[in-house]
Structures are given as structure tokens and as C-alpha cells.
Amino acid sequence: MLAAGVIGAAVMAAVDEIVFHQILGWHHFYDRSTPAVGLLSDGLLHAAELLALVGGFFWFADLRRRQGWRRLAGWGGALAGAGAFQLFDGLVDHKVLRLHQIRYGVHLLPYDIVWNVAGALLLFAGVIVLGRARANGREAPRRR
Template identity: 40%
Template structure:
């Protein structure tokens, strides 16, 4: 894997985390970072969300710094890596936070496992699409 591809993966993981936090935590209000452990403690959940967003910011800044060090990166490698990194974020966060630790679920309620599994399927699809976008074009 090239330096540019690694940088794009890190950047994508941070962007994926921001999309998750902004859309699912804030706009839809389906959960907070710690809502599985502290369902009725909004203060703790807001701190958890803030720490989560801080981690996302650090990933994005690290990805940008790595991209700067990598030099010119082909657009297909950059955007393919961003998609794959977002997918990796979903897979790691989905397995660790949703399934193993129970920190929260995508959406609590009667179909919470279905939402958690759909989050993982989306993550796997993003990895596949990202790898397809990033791969070398075969000359004919």
C-alpha cells in the first residue's frame, strides 16, 4: 500500500466518523456515543459525543498531514481510499461499539440488531467500492 493510499484511508476513517456523528447522533438523534451505557445521562453522552468528534478531527488532521507528506496522489487513490476508510470506520465501530461493548446501537428498539447489521453491510460495501475505485486501470 502506498503512502497516499494509507493517508486516504486515515482521512476516510475520520470523515466516516464525522458523517456518523453528525447524521446519526445529531440530526437523527438515534443515539449518543455512550447511550447504551448511560441512557438517561445527557451530560455524559454529550461529553462522549464531543470526545468522539475530537477523535474524528484528529483522524482527519492526521490524514491531511499524511497526504501532504505523500505528495501527489491520484484522484482515484484519494477518493477510493476515503470510501474504503469510511467503510473500515463503520466495520470497526460497528463490531466494537455496537456488538462487543454495547456502548450504543445504531438505533435502539425492536429492530436494533437489523440497524447494527445494516451499518456493517454499508461498511463492507464502502470498502469494496473504495477498493474498486482506487485500483489501477488496466490499459487496453
């Protein structure tokens, strides 16, 4: 579950960085300085996300090799990790630390609602899937 959570958070960070920072150009990871510092902060975020992604997949490969990987727990962990990253970004980075906003020059409330509700839904879906994985793990082995 934790390996997949790291992968899910890294994938969500990549989606955020690629879509909102690069393609749409709505913000940088750190917007409270010069554009050069904003670009540097995006590069550091991208490097951290890639390290997490590679580390998560090495962890995943080790679990598979040791036959410790559980598919349902993995999906739950990935969804929960993605949702946790998105909620952390939306609540802590955007509102508490004010590192950046989703978009500038617009009324933020609709963007904040969509961003945080989507993150909460991903996290909730992950928790539901993890609950099912846990329940399946408690069942007696099926005889064939």
C-alpha cells in the same frame, strides 16, 4: 492510500456523529451512563475525528508537495477507510463492546444489517479501486 484512509474514516465518523448523534439524536458514542457522559463521549469522538481529518489532510498535502499522491489509490483508500470505520463501529462498538446501539426502542436487526452491509460495500469498493490503482501502477509508462 493510508492518508486517504485516515480522511475517509474521519469523514465517516463525522457523518455518524453529526447525523445519528446530533440531528437524529438516536444515540451517543457511549450510552451506558448518564446523558452528560453520553454528551461528553460525543465531544471526545468529535475531537478525535477532527484531529484525524486535519492530520490526514496534512499528510495529503505533504504527499502532493512531494508528488507522491496517486489519485486512484487515494479514492480507494478513502472508501476503504470509511467502510472500515463503519464496520468497526457496527461490529465492535455496537455488538462486542455494546457502547451504544444504532437506535433504541426498535427492532435492531434491520438497522444492523443496513449499517454493516453499507460499511462492507464501502470497504469492498475501496479494495476494488485499490486493486485497480495497483494494476495501473504496474503498467509501463505510456509514451505520448
